[in-house]
Amino acid sequence: MEGEYLWEKQDLSNAMLKFNTAIDQEPSIGRLLAQRAELCMEMKNFSQAIKDGDTMCQLRPLWPRAHYIKATALRSAGSSEEALQEYLFCAALKPDWIAVKLEAQKILSHMFSSVFVNDGLATSLPACTSRIKPTSLLSSLNTIIPRDGTKAGCSKDLTLSCSKIKDGNSQLSENVNCVGLSSLFIPPVLKRKWTENSKQSEPPSKQLKEDHVFSSAVVKRQVPLQLLDNADFECSLCMRLFYEPVTTPCGHTFCLKCLERCLDHNPNCPLCKENLSEYLATKAYCKTLLIEELLQQYLSDELTERRKVYEEEMKELSNLNQEVPIFVCTMAFPTIPCPLHVFEPRYRLMIRRSLETGTKQFGMCIADELKGFADHGCMLAVRDVKFFPDGRSVVDTIGIARFKVLSHGQRDGYHTAKIEYLEDKKAEGEDLTELLKLHDSVYDQAMAWFTSLKDDMKNQIISHFGPLPVKDPDPQGNPNGPAWCWWLLAVLPLENKAQLTILAMNTLKGRLIAIRRVLIFVTRKRPR
Structure with missing residues (x-):
């Protein structure tokens, strides 16, 4: 110009x-x-x-x-x-x-x-x-x-x-x-x-x-209590007293958790509909100190009760037996990494709650047409979360334990379940001797199959799942069995239903026999 x-x-x-x-x-x-x-x-x-x-x-x-x-x-x-x-x-x-x-x-x-x-x-x-x-x-x-x-x-x-x-x-x-x-x-x-x-x-x-x-002079203004109304300090989203109040750039104040849930669905202010994409991207959720001080000074009893309700909700969410959040997506196995791309509003809320409660855990199950999700799954532990400006996130998780679903439920849009954790039954005496021989035999068979793969295929598997774990000297030392079995189950070309059947087994011997059959099948079918 x-x-x-x-x-x-x-x-x-x-x-x-x-x-x-x-x-x-x-x-x-x-x-x-x-x-x-x-x-x-x-x-x-x-x-x-x-x-x-x-x-x-x-x-x-x-x-x-x-x-x-x-x-x-x-x-x-x-x-x-x-x-x-x-x-x-x-x-x-x-x-x-x-x-x-x-x-x-x-x-x-x-x-x-x-x-x-x-x-x-x-x-x-x-x-x-x-x-x-x-x-x-x-x-x-x-x-x-x-x-x-x-x-x-x-x-x-x-x-x-x-x-x-x-x-x-x-x-x-x-x-x-x-x-x-x-x-x-x-x-x-x-x-x-x-x-x-x-x-x-x-x-x-x-x-x-x-x-x-x-x-000692303090510049402070006293407000007559009769002029105060609890409704003036209520969040317009949950209709309860403000808890951790934050104010948006457009001037509206909400509870932090209420605002985050709204931004999961739409990046606009819930009241005036002004676009808050930049506010969401920076996550500049600074507490409104003035409102917090007013609540503590004039509505301390109500604030104490509000805090008690919030702590009870967090305690309920952190119970990983009665109401476990369930991510319905893919198969997951103990000790195996499971990276997730989270974009649905319900799962944004679920991941955020798992972080807020400190458990950093949730269940993973595959879908079921009748029940919503399968009767068996794997608990995942969050290792790292990377958030994107639009609210999406990539969550790095790893499997830690298997579970059986006792009852299905829902909470705030995502699935929940009452569960019990699964452990392998331990073998003793002659059964243990037979189990150790079977364990060594299937491991050698798995190693031979993996070694025979083409280099590019092996590199892809290693980059995603890591190398084949070493043979465990005590196969029954872990309640979920040796790690190499789960690694092999994740790598083998099996349908989800077949993987789910093996995941639900509560004996190492049964799981080893099933894996050996699969190895025999894929070895015979491989083109020469």
Whole structure:
């Protein structure tokens, strides 16, 4: 574009003419307006930059760059109060924009420092801050000005001090609380400056007493309990008291678990339908500290009961006998890796719950036309999870134990089951001697079959399942039998039903006999 080229050559006047011509022809193109606004600021024409910023915000009210350019122009023109509002809107739309938070922090720091250092502390906050919708900026404010001041982008300058204290403490409290930000600030440590003459005239005990009063002052607003209603703190999705509340960029607050379940199905806000794909991709689910503090202060009993209900739900979900989550997909075997691509909403929820409860386990069964899933399966343990921006995930699991289904059920869309774990019956005496001979014979037969395969086929098997496990000196040492049997069962070309039959066997001898028959069959059928 000619305007950009002239701008690079620092021919600002002619560049402006080119941008004016382009915008006259296409007045609704936000990119051109943004470039002209930035050029106007470089030329110190802040009034025109502000007008372009207004136009962009009207055309695209959810475009963070439009609010950022308008805020920069306002601040350059000396309108810090209006600039703060635009910076906060921008931070609400894009919570991970650190530069915006730093600019907003500088303005807030200047505002509040001026409140505390003025005589009488009677200076009230600008009216623009009281017009900002608290719910829409709640999440951003919690990260811009955290209570402990330890997050990135925070300055220790927000710990305010004053040089003169008069009779304006009550006015100070009202000034800070009128914008609902008092709980976000560290209570200031107020100190008086003393000259040598004043130190001599004032007794030490009086100095210590006054310093103690000033340092213990807490800027806090009390709300009458009769004005509070539990319904004001209920999640609009579960209709219960907020638990782990999070606020979306569009300004709506939900329980964390409720919001995650909704985003499993649709990447839009459940209330206003604004697209939250970027919010989902970053997983910036920061707790809304202000709401948590209000709940703890005014609804502590209700919050305790809500927490108790949540803990009971987690305890129920972590019982891996009574209500085991079942992933209906493919055959899985003990000790064998089973990578999964999870994209269905019900299984997203299931995997997330298995991680939240700490069990990191769930059952795997093949489908059954009549019952929904088979009567036998294998428990899988989650080793690693990789999440994608759109909510999908790749879950690395490995089989750990076999089970038998006692009853089928469902929970929140996915299958569940009451199960009992399977263990091989141990052989003794002559049966054990016979079993050891059979074990060694079938292993040698399996090794001969695998060695005879073509190199490319062997490489594919090894890359997916790993090499053939070594022969176990104690075949009955593991309740599920030797690992090489399951490796071979996963590798052999068998239908799922045949694999399921062998999986359900509770004796090692029966499983070895079945595997030997399969090996004999595939060896005879192999083309020579």
